[in-house]
Amino acid sequence: MSEFEGKVAVITGGASGIGLASARMFVERGAKVVIADMADGAAAVAELKALGGEAVYVKANVTAEADVQNMVRTAVASFGRLDYGVNSAGIGGAAAPVADLSLDDWNKVISINLTGVFLSMKHQIPEMLKTGGGAVVNISSILGWVGWATSSAYVASKHGVIGLTKAAALEYATQNVRVNAVSPGFIYTPLLETAGIVEGNELSTYIANLHAMKRMGRAEEVAAVVIWLCSDGASFVTGMAHLVDGGFVAQ
Ligand SMILES: NC(=O)c1ccc[n+]([C@@H]2O[C@H](COP(=O)([O-])OP(=O)(O)OC[C@H]3O[C@@H](n4cnc5c(N)ncnc54)[C@H](O)[C@@H]3O)[C@@H](O)[C@H]2O)c1
Numbered sequence: 001m002s003e004f005e006g007k008v009a010v011i012t013g014g015a016s017g018i019g020l021a022s023a024r025m026f027v028e029r030g031a032k033v034v035i036a037d038m039a040d041g042a043a044a045v046a047e048l049k050a051l052g053g054e055a056v057y058v059k060a061n062v063t064a065e066a067d068v069q070n071m072v073r074t075a076v077a078s079f080g081r082l083d084y085g086v087n088s089a090g091i092g093g094a095a096a097p098v099a100d101l102s103l104d105d106w107n108k109v110i111s112i113n114l115t116g117v118f119l120s121m122k123h124q125i126p127e128m129l130k131t132g133g134g135a136v137v138n139i140s141s142i143l144g145w146v147g148w149a150t151s152s153a154y155v156a157s158k159h160g161v162i163g164l165t166k167a168a169a170l171e172y173a174t175q176n177v178r179v180n181a182v183s184p185g186f187i188y189t190p191l192l193e194t195a196g197i198v199e200g201n202e203l204s205t206y207i208a209n210l211h212a213m214k215r216m217g218r219a220e221e222v223a224a225v226v227i228w229l230c231s232d233g234a235s236f237v238t239g240m241a242h243l244v245d246g247g248f249v250a251q
Contacts, residue, residue: 009083009084010085011086016037016044016190017187024223032054035058037089081131082134087117090116093108109154134177138164141158166239178234178237180234181242185211186210186211186217199216217244217246
C-alpha cells in the first residue's frame with residue numbers, strides 16, 4: 001500500500017500547470033485531492049476522477065482569508081483530514097522596471113504570490129497538527145534565488161516565499177510538520193503562455209538556452225519533487241528550497 005493512501009492534499013492553483021501535475025501524482029499514489037483555484041476546476045477534477053482518484057474543487061482566491069479558510073474546511077468536510085498543502089497559486093505580473101511599476105501591480109503580485117502562501121499555511125498547518133503532522137510545499141522559483149530585470153515584484157515575492165518557508169519550518173519542526181519550497185526553472189505551463197513563451201517559438205528557444213540543460217522543464221518534473229518532499233523519504237528535510245531548474249542557478 002502506498003504511504004499516500006488515505007491521505008489528503010490541498011493544492012492551491014491546482015486547476016493548472018504545476019499544481020495540476022502535482023494533483024495527478026497524488027491521486028496516482030492514492031491520496032485524495034482538493035483543487036483550490038480562482039479559475040474553474042471542473043476539468044481538473046474530471047481528469048483526476050478519470051485516473052481513479054478522489055478529488056473535489058473549491059473556488060478560492062488565496063488573497064481572501066475567508067476563501068482560504070473555506071478551502072481547508074472543504075478538505076476536512078470532504079475527506080476528514082488534511083495531510084499536505086501544496087501552495088502553487090501564482091501569477092507573473094506586469095513587466096516593468098521598478099520606477100515604472102505601479103503600486104497596484106506590485107501589490108497584486110505580492111498579495112497572490114506571497115500573502116497567499118502565508119494565508120494558506122496559516123490555515124493548513126493547524127489542521128495538520130490535529131492529526132499528528134503533515135507537509136507543506138510552497139512553490140517559489142529560480143527567481144527566489146536570482147534577479148530578473150522587469151520582474152521586481154515577482155522576484156521579491158519568490159524570495160519572500162523562501163524566507164517564509166524557512167521561518168514556518170522552524171516554528172513547526174518539533175511538531176512533525178515539515179515546510180519546504182520548490183524553485184522551478186522555466187516550465188511549460190499556461191502561466192508562461194501568457195508571457196508569450198510557447199514551446200518551439202523563438203522566445204522559448206532563447207529561454208531554454210538560459211538553462212544549463214538547454215531546455216525548459218515540464219510540470220511533471222516539478223511535481224515529482226513536490227511529491228518526494230511530501231513523502232516519508234523526505235522525513236528529515238525541512239526549511240529547504242529545492243531547485244528544479246536544469247542547472248539554471250548553478251551557472
Ligand atoms: N511556469 C514556470 O515557468 C514557473 C517557474 C517558476 C515558478 N513557477 C510558479 O509555479 C506556480 C504555478 O505556476 P504554473 O506555471 O503552474 O502556472 P499556471 O498559470 O498554469 O497555474 C497557476 C494557477 O494559479 C491560479 N491562481 C492565480 N491566482 C490565484 C488566486 N489569487 N487564487 C487562487 N488561484 C490563483 C490560476 O488560476 C492557475 O490555475 C506559480 O506560483 C508560479 O509562480 C512557475
